Amino acid sequence: SQQGEEDPQALSIQEGENATMNCSYKTSINNLQWYRQNSGRGLVHLILIRSNEREKHSGRLRVTLDTSKKSSSLLITASRAADTASYFCATVRSLFNAGGTSYGKLTFGQGTILTVHP
Amino acid sequence: NAGVTQTPKFQVLKTGQSMTLQCAQDMNHEYMSWYRQDPGMGLRLIHYSVGAGITDQGEVPNGYNVSRSTTEDFPLRLLSAAPSQTSVYFCASSLRGPLYTGELFFGEGSRLTVL
Numbered sequence: 046s047q048q049g050e051e052d053p054q055a056l057s058i059q060e061g062e063n064a065t066m067n068c069s070y071k072t073s074i075n076n077l078q079w080y081r082q083n084s085g086r087g088l089v090h091l092i093l094i095r096s097n098e099r100e101k102h103s104g105r106l107r108v109t110l111d112t113s114k115k116s117s118s119l120l121i122t123a124s125r126a127a128d129t130a131s132y133f134c135a136t137v138r139s140l141f142n143a144g145g146t147s148y149g150k151l152t153f154g155q156g157t158i159l160t161v162h163p
Numbered sequence: 164n165a166g167v168t169q170t171p172k173f174q175v176l177k178t179g180q181s182m183t184l185q186c187a188q189d190m191n192h193e194y195m196s197w198y199r200q201d202p203g204m205g206l207r208l209i210h211y212s213v214g215a216g217i218t219d220q221g222e223v224p225n226g227y228n229v230s231r232s233t234t235e236d237f238p239l240r241l242l243s244a245a246p247s248q249t250s251v252y253f254c255a256s257s258l259r260g261p262l263y264t265g266e267l268f269f270g271e272g273s274r275l276t277v278l
Contacts, residue, residue, distance in 0.1 A: 049205075075262055080269075087167075087253060087269035088206075133205065137261040148194055148213050149262025150221075153205040 049077075049134045049154030057160045064121040066157040068134030069114075075137045075149060077110055079119050082131045082156070091119075091132075126163045131156045165189050169254050169270035176244045176277045184239040184273050186254030194260040195237040196267070199223065199250040206253065212237055213260060244277045251275070 052067045068077070076095045080088040094101045094110045094117065101108045107120040121128055133156045140150035170185045188195065196211035198221075208221030212231040226248060228240040237256075241248060251274050255267040 076265060078261070078265060078267075080267075085272075087271045088255075088267075089269070090266040093265040135261075137265070139262060144217070146213070147262060148211075148260030150208070151196075151261040151267065152208070152222075153198075155203060155205040 051154040055158045068117045078135045080133045124161045167270040188256040192256040194257040198253045
């Protein structure tokens, strides 16, 4: 089952506007990551926030994490047409393998399709 | 830097055929994984490996086989292809896995159609 649920499923904005995407999850996590996927391409890591952090910034990206509500948001400020892509949140929790070691299980949400109109 | 390289990019199979999707990384990453991406379902983990000789199952392992004989390579084998395996497959690697080093590096994907 999917750990992360994203909202909205699709978002259409004009260049220069801000875009906010939300992610909710069900179980406790170690960290939460956001990825971007351009059409027909692989995913690219954007930002990681750990469970003991509340906010992180990277360039035009701002991520918040509320562990009490089990939710995160990704804000892209001053959006550009080149930001058009699908955005996925991914949660990481400890998952021990047969050898008794945990490398973490990364589970993706279904994604938000962002379209930025020039 | 090549990063994560997947081959082939496109493949059409008939039901019952077998094939191997290749994945190679040149970053000396311990952790490698295979995901499949289906419309409306995000990405689901098939198998992962935490080092040469060590593999484990993910969420949807049935119908797939993996091995890790070297640090660089992590092939995914479809033993007897079924139409339900029509999907886009992604290989991803990480230095020490999503728990410790976080970021996964993805290949460009392999689009598989099973008729």
